[in-house]
């Protein structure tokens with residue numbers, strides 16, 4: 242960058258860059274400031290001759306000088322130019338009005354122009370103070386919200402209004418960002434619950450201060466109860482008053498305000514209003530970060546001419562309080578972690594986006610659509626120096642990404658200075674997500690669909706602590722300043738003093754009376770010559786000091802880049818490690834599956850093997866059936882049985898005879914029996930030579946034999962082959978015939 246402090250024309254600047262100085266906040270800091278130990282000084286306002294004296298403008302400083310501490314004489318002094326410098330005593334409203342934020346809001350409301358306001362600065366320099374305010378004073382975001390909702394008071398429509406149930410649907414249809422739209426009531430109820438308390442919150446006019454916002458609590462309390470939220474909203478201050486900045490609107494128009502919030506963390510975009518965040522767990526470790534789904538910044542079907550963050554959750558807000566609640570919800574989710582630099586240092590770039598949409602009717606068919614512009618407020622992460630911050634691991638990687646993105650932002654801001662000087666330079670804003678989000682809307686689009694789209698108006702507020710870290714602050718100032726110049730403080734000119742004194746001495750000394758040239762005169766000439774030599778050497782020396790200063794700055798920049806590269810390396814290393822772990826996990830899982838499958842297979846084989854064995858065994862076990870006996874065999878068997886029975890009968894008879902008296906007469910044969918067996922010759926035959934009992938058995942046997950000849954005998958016994966105790970199932974009883982026959 243060519244050193245130049247001439248004020249660049251604001252028309253061509255993509256960003257107007259303001260500098261706000263932070264006052265000392267501790268007694269110690271105040272004492273340092275009192276002793277003049279600050280390295281950053283505001284240059285007095287120069288009233289040039291060609292200034293329009295007739296119009297007494299409020300002269301304001303635009304330049305600062307940066308004097309390296311401990312060595313004020315020999316080192317170069319850097320001078321930076323900004324659109325305007327706000328000194329330590331500047332108040333919130335003064336900064337709000339004079340940075341032109343109200344005109345950004347007006348641009349959104351009336352001029353069809355997007356607006357963007359961002360804060361940039363070393364951690365702890367007052368970015369959040371400027372953008373979110375304090376317990377007693379509102380910040381830029383809240384003042385913007387206030388004037389925006391006041392301006393739209395008569396024309397704003399609510400998605401919670403039952404008279405217009407189609408509003409949300411028509412808004413969704415017109416939305417080109419693939420967003421999920423919610424009415425404020427639904428969204429807030431889903432987050433904080435207890436709808437009965439709704440409406441109790443009185444108008445809250447001011448931002449939640451850093452201490453009040455859930456930012457600090459977010460690591461412990463991801464969700465705050467609704468009552469507590471309402472209490473906080475009630476406790477918010479109402480100053481400064483911005484009523485005079487309200488823009489009157491056409492009362493016939495219909496508007497809606499759609500609020501969304503997202504953050505850029507590790508060069509990826511994450512929704513701050515999506516459920517995974519709002520119901521997040523207490524431990525906001527890296528695991529949770531990784532769980533979130535990054536969103537794309539892209540052109541969509543509905544927006545071919547410009548890139549937008551796609552897939553966000555958006556909330557239709559109709560009041561300041563609703564927008565504040567959404568802001569509060571998003572802030573709660575914004576990642577904050579304690580670092581060595583600042584306990585509540587933001588570790589992501591936070592975006593708060595307000596879209597003002599106006600109802601438009603199609604000329605041909607009167608179809609309803611919504612179109613408008615947006616105001617985006619950006620709280621950039623603190624550019625902490627990894628070495629200063631006692632950080633490690635993921636935090637260090639985060640710091641690396643933050644520094645890297647801010648370095649790219651610095652490059653883009655430097656380039657814009659060159660554009661304003663008439664150079665044809667391309668702003669390298671596609672290097673990272675942050676610069677893409679900040680700059681891609683800054684240029685007129687070449688797309689045919691965007692004839693009437695104006696480039697956005699953007700304001701950058703750089704914050705600096707004049708007593709803070711010199712190197713970090715000077716780095717930020719070098720990147721963000723509209724112009725820079727290196728000067729060398731002029732050393733009191735010893736040589737010229739010698740020259741002048743020697744000249745005067747020569748002139749005043751009267752010639753001697755003898756007229757001889759005295760050795761003193763000669764030495765005076767020598768002295769003059771020496772003095773000229775000294776002047777020449779001094780000039781060379783000064784030139785060398787300037788060169789040295791430039792070299793030193795270059796060295797510092799190179800160091801910064803080196804650090805950024807080192808941090809990037811660290812991050813790559815970490816990513817590679819994580820990738821390796823993931824790969825190893827995957828491999829282990831694969832291996833586990835493989836082994837499991839092998840085990841299952843093995844088990845299957847075993848089972849199959851067992852089944853086969855069982856099958857083989859069961860094949861060997863056959864049911865053996867006795868061969869059907871032939872008639873002869875049967876007769877033989879029956880004869881044997883008959884024989885057996887006879888012998889048994891004989892034995893019984895003998896037994897009976899031996900027991901009975903010798904006088905007992907044999908019983909007469911019953912007539913019924915002879916009738917029954919009338920046709921049976923054999924029974925007749927038997928009865929002639931035996932007792933009645935014997936006769937009866939013989940008759941039964943004869944009957945069975947007759948039966949046997951009539952019908953084939955079914956197998957009655959089964960022998961299980963292979964069984965240890967083969968059991969022959971006999972059916973003697975059956976063979977004896979039905980009991981009735983007995």
Ligand SMILES: Nc1ncnc2c1ncn2[C@@H]1O[C@H](COP(=O)(O)OP(=O)(O)OP(=O)(O)O)[C@@H](O)[C@H]1O
Nearest residue numbers: 263364365366367368369370583585586587622623
């Ligand atoms: N203009 C100011 N007037 C009074 N106090 C201020 C001012 N600016 C900042 N402070 C105070 O300085 C401290 C640090 O400021 P702040 O938190 O805004 O820094 P930051 O740049 O947002 O830090 P980080 O990047 O780490 O979030 C806070 O206590 C804040 O109240």
